[in-house]
Amino acid sequence: MSTQTPDPADVPAPAPSVPPTRVDPLARAGSEVLGGPAGRRLGGDGPWWVRALPVSVLLAAVAFAVGAVTKHHCRAQGWNSPDQFVHACYSDLPVVYTSSGLASGLGPYADGVSLDQPPVTAVLAWLVARVVPHEVTVAAQRAYFDVAAVLLLLAALTVVVAVRAMTGRRRGWDTVLLAVSPVLVLTSLLSFDLVAVALATAGLACWARRRPVAAGVLLGLAVAARTYPVLLLVAIVLLAVRSGRRRAAGVTVAVAAGAWAAVNVPFALADADAWAGFAGAFLAQRAGYGSPWVLPQLVQQAVGASGATGLPGGAVVVLTLGAWVVWTLLVAVFVLWAPRRPRLVQVAFLLVAGCCVLGAAFPPQASLWLLPLAVLAVPRWRDHLLWWAAEAAYFGAVWAFIAGQANTDRALPPELYALVLLARLAAVAWLVVQVVRDVRHPVDDPVRATRGLDDPSGGDFDRAPDALVVRVA
Template sequence: MPVHADDTDSLGADERVRPTWTEPLARAAAKPLGGPVGRHAAVGRQWFWTPLRVVLLLAVVTLSFAYLQKSPCIQQYVDANGTVQLDWRGSKQFTALCYSDTVPLYTAERLDKPDTFPYKTSWVDDEGKPTEHVRYMEYPVLTGMFQWLNARMAQGWTRIAETGWLPNPMTVIVYFDITALWLALAWLVTTWAVVGLARRRPWDAALVAVSPLVVVHAFTNFDTLATAFATAGLLAWARKKPLVAGVLLGLGGAAKLYPLFLLGPLLLLCWRADRMKAGLTTLSATLATWAVVNAPIAYLYPDGWREFFRLNTERGVDPDSLYNVVAQWTDWRGFDPGLLPGQAPEVLNTVSAVLFLLCCAAIGYVALSAPTRPRLPQLGFLVVAAFLLTNKVWSPQYSLWLVPLAVLALPRWKPLLAWMAVDALVWVPRMYFYLGVENKGLPIDWFLGAVLVRDVAVIALCVLVVREVYRPSLDLVRRTGDDDPCGGFLDEAPDKRVLRVPRRAAPRHA
């Protein structure tokens, strides 16, 4: 009888993967603690320090370092006029590598004004210039409301603090602290869900807990909300709760778009295994949840609701995109030279969309032609990685999307930590490029080179995943006796529909 994702307590000692036996990094890290676990050690008997609790403790420590990494940007000082100011003097946000979108967005999105409401409140950017245009909250509905609620809580704290009962820093600092608390809890949920999804390999979730990307980007933006919903949705699917999975994925899609990309791989695998009823239940619940969250804002404030889609349509290439790397290192002027303000780069948008769809078609071919049905995280990782590589925007915190999927798809500690370290280090040349050469910053070539190395690292992980899809004997998860711990209805299901690829017969020799 196969063990389900919520039955890990019933695993025997021989059924649990011991990383100090299988991973050289874990073996080396265990030396100060007595070395690898012994062959006759009692495994699974500890009543308190379970793998889940240890991994969550590691995540708390890592998130503490993440807060310290951003802390230089939430200091204040009193200027010559006796006014308390946020201490970003001398471009500290770049020189201290502590920049976070949450701080400037507090005023940029008009969250500092108590009489405003996201998607209803508008303002004018570049007033009096040819580029003048009306703006609204630029984030998806759930993320926009998350910011607004945190701002209201921060302002409430300030009002109470004025009575002398509480410490009274600047409201924007309180706003950052409240936001960071929720984002940290969201990453803990992400880590918890990965432990449940890993089944026999719970210690793999330690890579999620201690990822260098968490130190740098957990509080750069609001993306841990989406990773929490997406990973919890996968856990609900693994536990054969398709309706709950759909609700969670729908909430994730209302926070960031990427959780919706997981539906494609899920439906493809359901089709291959003839489990479409469960897949369509999840799809329907996802779309219904997304619609329920978005409908009130779309109906009441349609212009504000469309702002997220408008900005993503009209924006050009992001500094972190491959398109920008090519443009900067060649004389190429891009797909849409000479655009006017507010004019969408239609050719760039088309090329980006077509490349992503071509990648999805290739992943679909892999899903249906592999000799053994791929595991859900393998395809999910490939789709999200393809989106990031082909998209015109790769904001640095987007890399957090890949972390839980990569750990579940390819639990090989050395290549994963190597990629995470490289990806996290892109932050350094990025910040010093933004500082400007005139301010002793770095020229753009350092930043572009780091971006290229990161992209090559992600492509290398994709190659390793595809290799293990076509050679399941190399898949560490399947070596332990599992089929697909994240598969839910797909786990141990027989293949019903397989794309048979004709092979050329070997030539006959006379």
């Protein structure tokens, strides 16, 4: 049997990328400020430096730098209350360093250290502390913040590269939605959450490239850094059930469990109480900022009730866990019922959005969990602009409200804070509605409406036939 090498002239050229200014009405209208829609040279036909990935990396670096500039007041004067809230430059990074015991040179789970963080995040916080002065001073806070900022910049760029790997050849310019997002500008330096987001997004990128073992390792480490990535594994399992492609999904879940155990078991054996501190903190918490469960307390404050405490802590935990279970079941039914198999990132976004909106707290940095998933699941500029506006408004409102707890002369009224909080939740709910609509009507999905694309981030699920579909009367 002989083989014949095909003539290069007979091999079809790869389909060109699709800049959003050609297919998105809002992006096209906005491009008029910069000279009009993208032409032939901005994309696959132009030099490498004007292609989607280099441009997105550059824009993300600029966005990160702008975010660092917004912390200048605190970096110069120190992170002191209520000043850090009045100037909206608060960050967990230096505050936790000087308040947790790390500044004394103690380990991540040593006696006297209170991080309440999963192991990967706790160890990372400790490693940064090892290279800065062990003292409770403004200079030590600044040094800790600067070192952490370098690591978080690398994490942000990793997220950009991973998202680009999942967009598919023709949708590469969707990555710009991530690079210019105010969510990245405002929240990337609030905590180490961006590291977990980078691990989780890189894990999904490996899944998209059909590397289940690498995906499992990265997703397992992501769960060991921040718990939410377990929902990405749930999304993979749900689509494995629908498509019948269970082998790769099983490998990824098993490897993820092994990676998580490899990180967690040594700490659990060394000091179980210290290791379980972050879980205990969840079970003991009351309703936090950003959560719908804090609204009763805001109502009490608005009507002038003395000693307003809102819902009891136990009730908040029960409501949160119950809401998460119900939402996960609803998403599972939707995945198995939808007329066409949803894309992986659509399912992941639905699960993570429910976790955020229904959680006991929804801090500003938790929006980073949603950012790469939203870019891939809902690549429409109109929808992102609505979400960005709500996130920016909430970012200012929450710090003003917290500052008002100590300085009533500059307080934000609880009813106004509640209104902005509801607007933020509504913006996330709007993105959820758009995902549901796109799944039910694939012709409206910008990705599936692009010729030749089914589920570019789906890995084994891409172009897979259905094995199980549930029909609900």
